[in-house]
Amino acid sequence: MKPKRKRRDGLLRQAQIMEIALKLFAEKGYHGTSIDDIIASANIVKGTFYLHFESKYHLLDTIIDSNLSLMFESIKLLDISMPKPIEEIKQFYIDTARMLMQNEKLRLFVKVFFRDALSLEQKLADKVNYFFQQITSIISAYIAKAQQDGRVKPHLDALVLSYSIIGSVKEVLYHWAVLEENLDIDSTITTLLDTYLSGMLQNA
Amino acid sequence: MKPKRKRRDGLLRQAQIMEIALKLFAEKGYHGTSIDDIIASANIVKGTFYLHFESKYHLLDTIIDSNLSLMFESIKLLDISMPKPIEEIKQFYIDTARMLMQNEKLRLFVKVFFRDALSLEQKLADKVNYFFQQITSIISAYIAKAQQDGRVKPHLDALVLSYSIIGSVKEVLYHWAVLEENLDIDSTITTLLDTYLSGMLQNA
Amino acid sequence: MKPKRKRRDGLLRQAQIMEIALKLFAEKGYHGTSIDDIIASANIVKGTFYLHFESKYHLLDTIIDSNLSLMFESIKLLDISMPKPIEEIKQFYIDTARMLMQNEKLRLFVKVFFRDALSLEQKLADKVNYFFQQITSIISAYIAKAQQDGRVKPHLDALVLSYSIIGSVKEVLYHWAVLEENLDIDSTITTLLDTYLSGMLQNA
């Protein structure tokens, strides 16, 4: 039996494994996906997998790391203190959301994220929590500044508000990525923006 | 050596196992907790466990079922259409929240819920999703009715609004149950209520 | 397929596994013997093995622990300071050696011991070294005392002498247990005893 050696650049193979694993994790969950499943899908053998990733856990870790920055940038866009006309902001949100929601890999990642990121080792949960903590810091800093500028109602708790905003976005993402609902981006963003803006702003 | 047989009422034993399992699931996650861990904590042997629960999965299923109704009732309280003065509603929310947050078992359950409920078998995820779908239906029905009554802004998407509200509450619960933050109940509820009410209501 | 369950007392099964493993370790070495080999010989399945031993390493550890005390007692017999006529001592040595050399399990253990005990984890090597250190202490203390009593030549280094004696015995054991030579117990013990006695003793 001649072994077929499909040689290719190491990074390509690594990316290929990550993509296939992401698909499987999204479909059957992290625990429900075995290394055997992954290598069968990727058409490689055990050793090749462990050549590129030191463990199943590190594979997920790498996937999460490589996707988290994109999510980070995306969520940062929710800058409510942006000094622009509301209609312009709204359009910007809508355009960004449309762009992101066409990214199938992102959808899979969000799905895996919601399903498995918290149920694994503490280290991973810590990483995820740190990520959201950063987002929270940014948003609550925006709000606090807007409160000092007299634009946002002063009696609202900036931290709770940022939890609320983040929770709202998470929930919408969950319906999009996990439940695969067809959300109307326009009305979703309009509703969220209008509610939060007129709920938070001083003169609204 | 005569084996020691600790006979006791079957339901008692069952409740005891559930309580211990909940504690362990909250601590180490469902996948991170083995039957061996549970029976060691409960001071029983393998056979006894399977006398009371047909599988590890059914144990969690039972735990979830028995806690979901309480959560259901609690979340239903977010009835924004409640025909009462806002201050009264707010006080009611605060009182309810205080009561619930003293329930340590509930905190553990919420923790397990957030960590594991979605990463398990489809059957369980379906149950959880159905639960939230019900909550969503109730809330969006409230909102739709309030829109018909002219109390809530008509251009807002009732479904998106209910996602947002549920997401906000989930997020707060997550910070309470999983991250074990000390939340100020007063300012939390005040902020959420004020924001949503003045964000949604016609004349606000 | 009805699984055949060969129920028996847990300790019996444990002893059975240890005996079979010792045989295999002696035959093929620790690294050369897989868990599969052991369970096939013992006619049990994987799970049963791990029910009784937490790992392959712990199995060897248990085997070593349970045999070391016998070896300890045996080697202690080399008490050169024994206040008895030489002929009597010699006969005692011969009788003891005969007895031990009929113990087939001991032979297997000595074989495993020489082959594998030092090539494994540090922990095990430490244990073995500690064992010999104890023997060394005992023997060199005997010698030092005999030197104070003027029976052993004072210029000899008691520690080196104990190394020498232990090394001699180890070597003979190696030829017996590993190389499976047929040693003449009488002439072996006579030669060693006579050489060491007339080599060490003052008036010899």
Add this chain to the structure above:
Amino acid sequence: MKPKRKRRDGLLRQAQIMEIALKLFAEKGYHGTSIDDIIASANIVKGTFYLHFESKYHLLDTIIDSNLSLMFESIKLLDISMPKPIEEIKQFYIDTARMLMQNEKLRLFVKVFFRDALSLEQKLADKVNYFFQQITSIISAYIAKAQQDGRVKPHLDALVLSYSIIGSVKEVLYHWAVLEENLDIDSTITTLLDTYLSGMLQNA
């Protein structure tokens, strides 16, 4: 990216690999050292290793072969039938021992030798055993001849005596190479020589 090709003389590279492997084997044992460890230390890649050695086993085999002759010569020095004044012999032993004990590579080899030589494949064990068998033959021939010449007590078993001497030396080497004890060469050799000489010699 052009791969960097560090060409050098084949034998040099081979010697370099052997030296690094010896160090690693001494430190972590043969089984505890992987090819990956070796090539990482040697700063080469897999293919290069197999260019120089056909297998991990052959690497050790080569290391053993290249060191065994030195050990062979060294141990042959224990020629008790040497027709010289004892003091001269003793001084010769001491000088030789001093010289050998300064050879760090030899110490590493002896360590590997004691730890792993016996726990490996039969082929290697056979080689080691053959080596000692040769030493044994030489020593017991010396003794037998000295017995015929009337210099060594005739009732001692020449074979057992040679086992004893070899065992003594092995044990001392073990304490030096593996346990890294600081042995006093003078008193070690004096004690061994005096004991064996006055133990074996007719008129002593």
Add this chain to the structure above:
DNA sequence: CATGAATGAGAATTCATTCAT
């Protein structure tokens, strides 16, 4: 000579579940 991606046969270990007692 040199590279390093790929191989794949093993090996160890886990753990939910069963069932004879």
Add this chain to the structure above:
DNA sequence: AATGAATGAATTCTCATTCAT
């Protein structure tokens, strides 16, 4: 009701060796 020894399929991970480039 209770026991706890036994099961065995599933899973992760290792590592010496090969070979196309």
